[in-house]
Amino acid sequence: MTQNEQVLQHLEKVGSITAAEAMTRYGIGRLAARIADLRDKGVRIKSETVEVVTRWGKKGHYARYSLEPRKDD
Numbered sequence: 001m002t003q004n005e006q007v008l009q010h011l012e013k014v015g016s017i018t019a020a021e022a023m024t025r026y027g028i029g030r031l032a033a034r035i036a037d038l039r040d041k042g043v044r045i046k047s048e049t050v051e052v053v054t055r056w057g058k059k060g061h062y063a064r065y066s067l068e069p070r071k072d073d
Helices: 003-014 019-026 031-040
Strands: 016-018 045-053 059-067
Touching: 003 016, 003 019, 003 031, 003 059, 016 019, 019 031, 019 059, 031 045, 031 059
Parallel strands: none
Antiparallel strands: 016 059, 045 059
Protein backbone atom coordinates (compact mmCIF):
# COMPACT_ATOMS: atom_id res chain seq x y z
CA MET A 1 0.00 0.00 0.00
CA THR A 2 1.37 3.42 -0.93
CA GLN A 3 1.73 6.28 1.52
CA ASN A 4 -1.07 8.14 -0.27
CA GLU A 5 -3.34 5.12 0.13
CA GLN A 6 -2.42 4.83 3.81
CA VAL A 7 -3.25 8.49 4.46
CA LEU A 8 -6.55 8.30 2.57
CA GLN A 9 -7.55 5.11 4.37
CA HIS A 10 -6.69 6.72 7.71
CA LEU A 11 -8.79 9.79 6.90
CA GLU A 12 -11.73 7.60 5.91
CA LYS A 13 -11.54 5.40 9.01
CA VAL A 14 -10.31 7.75 11.74
CA GLY A 15 -11.44 11.13 10.43
CA SER A 16 -8.30 13.24 10.74
CA ILE A 17 -4.51 13.03 10.82
CA THR A 18 -1.55 15.15 11.89
CA ALA A 19 2.09 14.95 10.84
CA ALA A 20 2.99 13.42 14.22
CA GLU A 21 0.35 10.70 13.78
CA ALA A 22 1.50 10.01 10.21
CA MET A 23 5.10 9.61 11.36
CA THR A 24 4.27 7.47 14.39
CA ARG A 25 1.74 5.16 12.73
CA TYR A 26 3.04 4.90 9.17
CA GLY A 27 6.57 6.31 9.06
CA ILE A 28 5.40 9.09 6.75
CA GLY A 29 7.73 12.06 7.18
CA ARG A 30 6.19 14.46 4.66
CA LEU A 31 2.45 14.38 5.32
CA ALA A 32 1.86 17.75 3.63
CA ALA A 33 3.30 16.33 0.40
CA ARG A 34 1.00 13.30 0.59
CA ILE A 35 -1.97 15.61 1.22
CA ALA A 36 -0.96 17.67 -1.84
CA ASP A 37 -0.79 14.46 -3.92
CA LEU A 38 -4.29 13.45 -2.82
CA ARG A 39 -5.68 16.92 -3.50
CA ASP A 40 -4.13 16.80 -6.98
CA LYS A 41 -6.11 13.59 -7.54
CA GLY A 42 -9.34 15.36 -6.59
CA VAL A 43 -9.67 14.29 -2.95
CA ARG A 44 -11.26 17.14 -1.01
CA ILE A 45 -9.20 17.58 2.16
CA LYS A 46 -9.48 20.47 4.58
CA SER A 47 -6.76 21.59 6.95
CA GLU A 48 -7.21 23.13 10.37
CA THR A 49 -4.40 24.99 12.10
CA VAL A 50 -4.22 24.00 15.75
CA GLU A 51 -2.45 26.28 18.22
CA VAL A 52 -0.60 24.75 21.15
CA VAL A 53 1.74 25.85 23.91
CA THR A 54 5.12 24.14 23.62
CA ARG A 55 6.98 22.64 26.54
CA TRP A 56 8.99 25.87 26.61
CA GLY A 57 5.83 27.93 27.05
CA LYS A 58 5.82 29.37 23.52
CA LYS A 59 3.02 29.23 20.99
CA GLY A 60 3.27 26.61 18.29
CA HIS A 61 1.06 25.47 15.44
CA TYR A 62 0.38 22.27 13.56
CA ALA A 63 -2.05 21.19 10.86
CA ARG A 64 -4.81 18.62 11.31
CA TYR A 65 -6.16 17.27 8.02
CA SER A 66 -9.60 15.78 7.44
CA LEU A 67 -11.87 14.95 4.53
CA GLU A 68 -14.35 17.62 3.52
CA PRO A 69 -17.96 16.44 3.76
CA ARG A 70 -19.43 15.38 0.44
CA LYS A 71 -22.23 17.48 -1.00
CA ASP A 72 -24.66 14.57 -0.70
CA ASP A 73 -23.99 14.09 3.07
